[in-house]
Amino acid sequence: MSSFRTAFALALLCCVPVLCIAGGARAQGAATIKIGELNSYKAQPAFLEPYRKGMELAVEEINGAGGVAGRKLELVVRDDGGNPGDAVRVAEELVTREKVDLLAGTFLSHIGLAVTEFAGRRKVFFLAAEPLTDKITWQNGNAYTYRLRTSTYMQVAMLLPAAIAAKKKRWALVYPNFEYGQAAAAIFKEQLRAAQPDVEFVTEQAPPLGRIDAGAVAQAVDDAKPDAIFNALFSADLAKFAREGNTRGTFNGRFAVSLLSGEPEYLDPLRDEVPVGWIVTGYPWYAIETPEHKAFIEAYRRKFNDYPRFGSVIGYSTIKSIAAGIAKAGSSDTDKLLKAFENLKVVGPFGPFEYRACDHQATMGAYVGELALRDGKGVMVDAKFVDGNTVLPSCAEVASRRLRPQN
Structure with missing residues (x-):
């Protein structure tokens, strides 16, 4: 038994007994390898339409080169309804009815957690492509789940040096009120307090996902008179908050760090209303000159006549x-497959990364930079790539985090 499975032995003993159905139940001589992919396509189209294109590009490249292990890849794609219960039902259908070899996908953190639990219970391989919550690989992790995307902990750690260097005492926190946002705020508070014990968090605004009253949130932040703002909103919620904050002067003279806001899916719709000066994680596709990224962007443009979004990178890297x-x-x-993914090395558009055996987290990094206006639209400037290895805790620290809840 691997060290990872040993680490989860006690957790697995607590699971309700069920009939075990292996994800690789289809005959190995089958013509294709069926990948069951489920995601919130209708609920989060800005990210997931490019994600699907990235997957399609990777499948086309791999199958065009003869497939893998002598077989072609086949995607069986389903919408999870943006709901954990629906996601589990869809996962069950993919495994039982479609006889897929493995599962992949999910976007929202609470849905990723539901499918993680399903994968462990049904003993089917699951690659969580996009959900950010650390619970997927830490507190709620299991032997059957790996995660690709740079996690909440990693992205907060990437922003922390800028937050510390700013030397601001009074912080406002703004985040969506579900697993990802709650975890992002908790990690930021924990890490900033450790570095700056006298920090104060003067307000926390946690609107429901997709139902933000942006004017009220921006006004509440302004009324609290913070020196700095930590933001974890994304998609339409981010756009509404940024516009209201700019209109009301909420951001004037205030330092801000923000998760995800440099991703073109969320940055492009703001156009000239981008909150200039925010330090963000994101994807400055127009400024990355590495050979791996140049090859990816050329292939993507050739197939889709468009530039990639960050979802494109994740979809492509999932299939790769x-x-x-x-x-x-x-x-x-x-x-x-579970054994093969331990310390598996992959080359994606951001270069090489691997999947850690101790927690099944990929080391793929992300870019950190400052938001600016260029030709009437928002861009990331002074962007630098942060290797995921540099912001992940040690395996010993991961083991301790599995045993205690986040504050």
Whole structure:
């Protein structure tokens, strides 16, 4: 038994007994490797339409080169309804009715957690492509789930040096009131307090996802008179908050750090209303000159006549990861695939990364930069790539985090 499975032995003993159905139940001689992919396509189209295109590009490249382990890849895509219960039902249908070899996808953190629990209970391989919550690989992790995208903890850690260097005492927190936002705020408070014990958090605004009263939130932040703002809103909620904050002067003279706000999915719709000066994580596709990214962007433009978004990178890297794992395993058998993903090395548009054996988290990094206006639209400037390895806790620290809840 691997060290990862040993770490989860006690947790697995607590699960309700169920009939075990392996994800690799289809005959290995089948013509294709079926990837069951579920996601909130209708609820989060800004990110997930580019994500789907990234997947399609990767499948086309891999199948065009002869497939993997002698078989072509086949995507079986379903919408999870943006609801954990629906997501579990869809995952069940993919495994039972469609006989997929493995599961991948999910976007929202609470849905990713639901499918993580399903994967552990049904003993099917699951690559959580996009959900950010650390619980997927830490407190709620299991032997059957790996995660690709740079996690909440990692992204907060990437912004922390700028927050510390700003030396601001009074902070306002703004985040969506569900698992990802709650975790982001908790991690930021924990890490900033450790570095700056006298910090004060003067207000926390946590509107429901997709139902923000942006004017009221911006006014509440302004009324609290913070020196700085931590933001974890995204998508339409971010756009509404940024516009109201600019209109009301909420951001004037205030330092701000923000998760995800440099991703073109969320930055482009703001146009000239971008909150200039925010330090953000994101994807400055127009400024990345590495060979891996140049090859990716050329292939993406050739196929779609468009520039990639960050979702495109994640979709592409999801399929490339699965293909690399199957190639290493020589099979889509669940047990062999799980073993192959331990310390699996993959090359994506951001360069090489790997999946850690101790917590199943990928080390893929992200870009950090400052928001600015250029030709009437928002861009990231002075962007620098942060290797995921540099912001992940040690395996010993991960083990301790699995045993205690986040504050």
